[in-house]
Amino acid sequence: MTDLPRSQRRTEIRQHNETLILQAAEKVFAEAGFGGATMQLIADMAGLPKANLHYYFPTKEDLYRRVVQDIFEIWLHAADSMDQAPGPIEGIGAYIEAKMDISRRHPNGSKVWAFEVMHRAPVIQDYLETTLRVWTTGRVRLIERWIAEGKMGPVDPEHLLYMLWATTQHYADFGHQIETLNAGPLSDADWQKATDSVKSMILRGIGAF
Amino acid sequence: MTDLPRSQRRTEIRQHNETLILQAAEKVFAEAGFGGATMQLIADMAGLPKANLHYYFPTKEDLYRRVVQDIFEIWLHAADSMDQAPGPIEGIGAYIEAKMDISRRHPNGSKVWAFEVMHRAPVIQDYLETTLRVWTTGRVRLIERWIAEGKMGPVDPEHLLYMLWATTQHYADFGHQIETLNAGPLSDADWQKATDSVKSMILRGIGAF
């Protein structure tokens, strides 16, 4: 840590401030959307002058793009658990757990993604058409294989994926609604119960036993 | 139509223009969020001068509030099918069909609602705490009754409701993502398949047979 090459030492300040800005930006973009967010508000929340933001991120859109990309990376990573599973009980079960965990820990990221997609994805349309499509077709084949092997019922793989995304992300995107109905934030036990409920209903729904 | 009292003839123009504005507003708010939407854009889309909007809706927030309220009414209405059903197969099945139909016909309304909730519901928080809460507890009791009568498995009623909302609204809120993966808009057959998939997975998931 103390003896890094010059070029890496330089980037220490940069990385520190970038993450500071990105954290503030994620929150503001999530709570106000792209149009409603202001650079001034992000700057205040990050504790930096506004002009400093433009030093690290030339435009508002650059900053926004980074926030969206970061979330996308986290989600792609969450799918690793699904891959080398022997069947849907372990694979889809682990995927649900991973995504519920992300909804709890990165609710703002999930919201920013939702905003972006609802806006017809002006910034990450290419991601949808390339990376996400490749990812999806891969898991569709995996599910089809499980069906062929009799490990689960003959459900439509794509709609199963949509259901997985919808149910898990709902706990982040509509967290405020859930908390209002729940008369307060969800406790550890609440989250566990939510995860168990989603898991059992979906696994039973696809006939995986 | 030709011989109405004066006071009603007057309100005809008013109602016509209000719906014109509300339709445009729903679309613009859905595609840009509250902060990103501009009164000028709504006016252009409605084919009216901007000043005319402020004649009918004094502020941007008033207009926005009306849009959100209208959607909420539609959703509440959709739940009627669930009430006088003999069991979950008919009740929840009909509810899913009704909500999928709304997702198809009012995708923008669904998005505006999602925006509002993600913003921590600054405008309709009271609705969440009163009307929605009452509605929810009523359906929770209905589901609990079905469970007690052995008509479905012992699932958690609240998380079942969340799953119903999440899966059905996902086809509206994330319609762009689905269309991208589908390489084009969903056809009649696609929507039917989606509805059937959701219905069969959820009904099986809750053990309703």
Place this chain on the structure above:
DNA sequence: AATTTTCTTGACCGGTTGGTCAGGCTGTGG
């Protein structure tokens, strides 16, 4: 110590936004 690169920031600017308003228009009632 000198120099060069990176970082910081207050002040500023053109453009846009929500909202206002005075004056004109329209059609209905007397």
Place this chain on the structure above:
DNA sequence: CCACAGCCTGACCAACCGGTCAAGAAAATT
């Protein structure tokens, strides 16, 4: 024909926004 209430709208404004820039502080390199 007049009067009047509701409807319409071009022009305008203060506030705010994203982004720029020059000048300097701090840090790294020589």
